[in-house]
Amino acid sequence: MDILTKAGVIKSLGLKIVGLSILALQLSATSCGCTKNASGYDPEKPDSGDGKTVVVKPKYNSSKVLRNPLSGWVMYVGANSKPEYFNMEYVVPTLGQAVKVVDYASAVYMRTSWAKMNPADGVYAWNDPASNIYKLIHAAWDRGLPIAFRIVVDGRDQGANTPQFVIDAGAAYAIDDPKHPDRKTPMPQDPVFQKYYAKFVEAFAKEFNDPVKCAFIDGYGLGKWGEGHSVAYDTDNCSAVNENTETLKREVLDWITKLYAKNFTKIPLVINYHRVIGHPTSTGTPNPNSEAMIALAVQNGYCLRHDAFGMTNPSWGYSTWEKGIAANYKFKRPIIMEGGYIVNQHSYWNDPAGYRQGHPEDVRKGEFEQSQEAHVNMMDFRVGAETASWFEDAFSLVQRFVAEGGYRVYPDQVTLPESASAGSRFSVSYRWRNMGWGYLPDNLPQWNYKYRVAVALLDADGAVKKVYIDTKTDPSEWVDGTAFPYTLDGTLDVPAGKYTWAIGIVDTTGDTTKTAIKLAVNGDITSRGWLKLSDMTVSD
Numbered sequence: 001m002d003i004l005t006k007a008g009v010i011k012s013l014g015l016k017i018v019g020l021s022i023l024a025l026q027l028s029a030t031s032c033g034c035t036k037n038a039s040g041y042d043p044e045k046p047d048s049g050d051g052k053t054v055v056v057k058p059k060y061n062s063s064k065v066l067r068n069p070l071s072g073w074v075m076y077v078g079a080n081s082k083p084e085y086f087n088m089e090y091v092v093p094t095l096g097q098a099v100k101v102v103d104y105a106s107a108v109y110m111r112t113s114w115a116k117m118n119p120a121d122g123v124y125a126w127n128d129p130a131s132n133i134y135k136l137i138h139a140a141w142d143r144g145l146p147i148a149f150r151i152v153v154d155g156r157d158q159g160a161n162t163p164q165f166v167i168d169a170g171a172a173y174a175i176d177d178p179k180h181p182d183r184k185t186p187m188p189q190d191p192v193f194q195k196y197y198a199k200f201v202e203a204f205a206k207e208f209n210d211p212v213k214c215a216f217i218d219g220y221g222l223g224k225w226g227e228g229h230s231v232a233y234d235t236d237n238c239s240a241v242n243e244n245t246e247t248l249k250r251e252v253l254d255w256i257t258k259l260y261a262k263n264f265t266k267i268p269l270v271i272n273y274h275r276v277i278g279h280p281t282s283t284g285t286p287n288p289n290s291e292a293m294i295a296l297a298v299q300n301g302y303c304l305r306h307d308a309f310g311m312t313n314p315s316w317g318y319s320t321w322e323k324g325i326a327a328n329y330k331f332k333r334p335i336i337m338e339g340g341y342i343v344n345q346h347s348y349w350n351d352p353a354g355y356r357q358g359h360p361e362d363v364r365k366g367e368f369e370q371s372q373e374a375h376v377n378m379m380d381f382r383v384g385a386e387t388a389s390w391f392e393d394a395f396s397l398v399q400r401f402v403a404e405g406g407y408r409v410y411p412d413q414v415t416l417p418e419s420a421s422a423g424s425r426f427s428v429s430y431r432w433r434n435m436g437w438g439y440l441p442d443n444l445p446q447w448n449y450k451y452r453v454a455v456a457l458l459d460a461d462g463a464v465k466k467v468y469i470d471t472k473t474d475p476s477e478w479v480d481g482t483a484f485p486y487t488l489d490g491t492l493d494v495p496a497g498k499y500t501w502a503i504g505i506v507d508t509t510g511d512t513t514k515t516a517i518k519l520a521v522n523g524d525i526t527s528r529g530w531l532k533l534s535d536m537t538v539s540d
Contacts, residue, residue, distance in 0.1 A: 059522040071406030072106030079112035083139035090391035107215035108140040111150040113161035150218035152226035155183040205263035216268040219260035228272040229282040249278035257300040283316040301445040310367035311340035326374035334377040344385040364394035377438035408436040408520035419537040434478035442476040457499040464513040502530035
């Protein structure tokens with residue numbers, strides 16, 4: 001194929017040829033290795049084949065919604081919602097048309113009670129096709145969305161969140177308000193509580209310790225609304241603090257985070273970095289032990305989230321201490337955000353940020369800016385009024401998070417051989433960038449660096465004939481738009497014939513003939529996620 005014909009073929013793939021260079025091809029071992037190299041060219045290696053290479057520069061796509069693990073918008077659903085909730089759409093004034101919320105979501109988040117998930121000993125809602133929770137879970141899966149959970153046990157404010165059979169078995173509890181004797185709050189240090197809760201988590205993980213099914217688990221869930229504050233340890237007084245409180249806090253947090261980590265070995269776990277995490281109170285100055293509590297959770301395998309983005313009151317909102325925690329874990333652990341205000345219920349205009357009454361777009365802007373500062377990986381479409389506000393009042397920020405937030409990775413340059421003989425050695429060079437403000441958290445204990453760059457040889461029908469995995473690439477290093485160059489060496493152990501080079505990121509624990517991370521790129525992408533690059537001829 002002459003150069004002009006070749007250029008036409010590659011441009012038809014949505015890519016750009018920027019030049020030809022010499023690529024070294026070396027005969028010898030069959031193993032595949034990789035080293036970082038700024039140029040991708042080693043003049044010491046002898047040629048095999050015609051010695052020509054092509055440099056391809058894929059074009060970055062800044063607007064496409066990418067449904068990637070632990071990145072993007074999260075759609076919230078209540079345990080009592082109907083499956084039709086996923087058909088929710090809003091008219092976007094700037095577009096003049098309705099759009100579906102689900103089309104912008106990467107995951108679905110359900111915050112529900114232990115009692116609803118586990119109504120009787122050994123009985124679980126996810127196994128019951130007649131239960132609404134079962135229907136919602138499957139409605140999410142039918143739309144290609146993994147689900148995430150927070151399990152709440154506290155009985156204050158929301159009603160009986162712990163199953164009655166646990167109370168009947170003798171679990172210690174408190175009743176905060178005598179007017180509501182059914183609202184029992186269990187003591188998390190109690191051995192009966194821990195016995196049945198552990199049984200639940202073990203069953204929970206048997207169903208959801210699967211990254212195809214589950215996006216993340218909000219695995220603490222104690223205190224009011226499961227947010228990690230106002231945790232009760234005294235059966236006579238839910239707000240009591242005594243000489244044993246700090247010890248109980250740490251012991252309970254260590255127990256519950258290790259319990260989830262033991263069972264959810266494949267799913268990211270998250271905990272609120274609340275200023276009084278695990279404490280019987282909910283507001284005020286940060287507890288002196290809160291930072292160490294968060295560090296313990298991270299040590300036990302946890303990521304971070306916070307439920308008060310946009311609230312700037314220094315006594316109970318997202319303020320200096322919270323910003324410090326986010327800065328400390330930047331690019332070490334991903335952060336998931338939740339907005340604090342419900343604009344049709346809360347007096348957000350009294351916030352120190354100066355939000356104007358009747359202008360929910362001010363709140364959306366405040367949440368967005370704090371999320372940007374914290375480098376969050378995920379933002380929330382929470383409850384109807386808040387979701388409506390994002391689409392009707394602040395859709396430009398929805399689009400901005402799609403374009404800027406989470407991680408958006410792509411190869412900005414790939415150097416490939418055009419021809420070589422079967423059995424010869426080859427080298428492929430590439431550079432990767434992440435254009436999002438978050439990061440691809442391949443360093444999580446549950447992921448254990450399972451995501452790796454791979455190049456593939458495809459046949460004329462686009463079928464994968466060979467995959468070469470670059471075991472030295474670490475996507476969690478790709479931050480701030482910086483280019484990270486690598487060179488992959490391998491052996492062309494495929495029959496003679498015509499092939500197409502392709503590139504992607506695979507999950508090395510799964511089927512490596514398909515990619516696992518969607519790339520922020522234009523071009524010809526196969527049904528299995530591979531980005532086609534250029535032609536390759538393998539001769540006898």
